[in-house]
Amino acid sequence: MTTNDSRKSALSGSDPQEISDRLxxxxxxxxxxxxxxxxxxxxxxxxxxxxxxxxxTRLAAEFRVCDAEPTVTQRSSRSRGTRKVLLxxxxxxxxxxxxxxxxxxxxxxxxxxxxxxxxxxxCATGLHGYKRNLNPSEIxxxxxxxxxxxxxxxxxxxxxxxxxxxxxRNYDATLKAVRLLMxxxxxxxxxxxxxxxxxxxxxxIKRFTRENWQVRLSVSLHAANDELRSELVPLNRKYxxxxxxxxxxxxGAETGRQLTFEWALLNGVNDREQDARELVRLIxxxxxxxxxxxxxxxxxxxxxxxxxxxxxxFRDALIDRxxxxxxxKERGQDIDAACGQLRRRTEIVSG
Numbered sequence: 177m178t179t180n181d182s183r184k185s186a187l188s189g190s191d192p193q194e195i196s197d198r199l200x201x202x203x204x205x206x207x208x209x210x211x212x213x214x215x216x217x218x219x220x221x222x223x224x225x226x227x228x229x230x231x232x233t234r235l236a237a238e239f240r241v242c243d244a245e246p247t248v249t250q251r252s253s254r255s256r257g258t259r260k261v262l263l264x265x266x267x268x269x270x271x272x273x274x275x276x277x278x279x280x281x282x283x284x285x286x287x288x289x290x291x292x293x294x295x296x297x298x299c300a301t302g303l304h305g306y307k308r309n310l311n312p313s314e315i316x317x318x319x320x321x322x323x324x325x326x327x328x329x330x331x332x333x334x335x336x337x338x339x340x341x342x343x344x345r346n347y348d349a350t351l352k353a354v355r356l357l358m359x360x361x362x363x364x365x366x367x368x369x370x371x372x373x374x375x376x377x378x379x380x381i382k383r384f385t386r387e388n389w390q391v392r393l394s395v396s397l398h399a400a401n402d403e404l405r406s407e408l409v410p411l412n413r414k415y416x417x418x419x420x421x422x423x424x425x426x427x428g429a430e431t432g433r434q435l436t437f438e439w440a441l442l443n444g445v446n447d448r449e450q451d452a453r454e455l456v457r458l459i460x461x462x463x464x465x466x467x468x469x470x471x472x473x474x475x476x477x478x479x480x481x482x483x484x485x486x487x488x489x490f491r492d493a494l495i496d497r498x499x500x501x502x503x504x505k506e507r508g509q510d511i512d513a514a515c516g517q518l519r520r521r522t523e524i525v526s527g
Contacts, residue, residue: 186243187235188213188320189313189352192361205231207361213241214316214362217324244271244317257282261321265290265314269307273318273339275326278505282326282333286318288350289341294375296396296409298440300474301340309346315353319363332365338373338394338438342411344380354391367391373438378415381423385430394436394467395424399446400454408446421458428463435462440469441487443480452493459499466494466501 187195187209196206205227212224219242221227221235244263247270252258257277264270274285289309295302319335335357337343343350350372357365367390374380375396384393399405405412412420427435437459441447455466468491471481482490487503494501 184238184240186240186313186317188242188316189311189356191356191359199234201231209235210359210361214320214356214359217320219320219324242317242320243311243313244321246321259322259325261318263314263318263321265310271310271314271318271340273322275322275333280331282328282331283336284319284322284333285336285339286315286353287339287341288315288337288343288346288353292341293345294342294409294411296375296398297407298398298442298471298474298477298479300477303474303476306341309349310341312349312352312356315349316356319357323363332363332369335365335370336373336394337371342375342377343372344374344377344384347380347383351387371436375409375411376415376420377411378419378423381420381427385423385427390433392433392435393427394438395420396438396440397455397458398438398440398442400451400458404446408442417458421462424462424464433463435464437464437466438469439466440471441482441490442471443482443486445479447482447486447490449489449493452490452497456494456497456499464500466499468494468501468503470504 187198190198190210192206192210193203194206195201195209196203199206208227209224212218212227218224221232221239221241224232224235227235244265246261247264248262250260257275259275260272261274262270262272269290271287271290273287276283276285287310290307291305292299292301293306318339319333323333335354337350354370354372357363357370358367371392371394372384373394373396381393381395396409397405398408400417402412402416405417424435427433439446439455459466468487470484470487471479473479473481491501491503
């Protein structure tokens with residue numbers, strides 16, 4: 177992305193009608209441009225060969241395709257198919273996103289902010305602070321670039337907004353990105369294949385409850401009492417568990433949809449029998465499952481991952497009490513691409 181390009185406006189964050197309106201062109205031309213960007217993942221206007229030459233020339237002169245540009249790609253040697261990309265934004269900031277492959281299933285983990293102000297005590301993302309929200313283009317661009325190097329055939333990936341940042345603190349841009357990813361003229365991802373994760377932004381959960389779609393909700397819980405959760409997730413001081421669980425119950429009652437609670441297992445902190453019992457009591461009566469995530473170590477934070485045996489014991493303690501849960505397999509830890517390990521890089525490595 178050149179300096180001149182950085183002063184242009186990107187089109188990847190606009191839907192077909194918006195493209196048509198912005199350029200003053202016919203609706204079918206807006207759909208053509210959208211398909212080139214989102215469906216074919218072509219990032220050079222001059223290569224959009226079914227557009228009239230004068231339109232291509234105008235596009236190249238006045239716009240750019242995307243707001244983000246991949247600079248460094250890392251591939252996991254231990255988790256085949258896991259790939260992390262560092263993207264540089266037009267203002268020089270950077271974000272990371274991840275593609276995870278497991279057999280014929282692919283998941284894209286996308287970021288919504290540069291850094292994070294929530295600063296969960298076990299997460300790398302908040303270490304360098306919060307800079308700003310991403311715009312819809314910058315969010316969508318992550319998916320476009322991750323998909324551009326993969327052959328998905330006629331399948332679409334799963335999308336999880338679990339990368340850098342708190343999605344509900346960038347609510348409008350995140351939901352605009354969701355709708356662009358669902359757009360039938362583009363990737364056409366089904367709503368149930370998309371999950372938005374929150375650390376417990378209650379106001380965001382209430383807004384999300386009113387959305388008329390089947391996009392999934394995930395809540396990063398990590399503790400079932402206010403004292404420990406406030407230590408792990410400082411946002412709990414603003415929205416304590418009483419308020420959070422009231423919003424969760426309202427979400428279930430109004431939408432009828434199941435949600436997921438994320439629980440990072442921290443050795444000796446929240447992986448004990450008593451923690452399992454507290455969790456069961458807290459979520460009783462909700463239409464929810466629990467996703468257990470063995471902690472992925474971050475240098476300098478001091479937390480450790482439990483042994484495999486402790487993780488299994490915690491899982492079994494939930495199952496024995498009729499709680500639906502899964503124990504996630506580690507993916508991408510060797511390239512700092514696993515859950516909780518994404519961070520804003522301050523140095524761009526070229527190559």
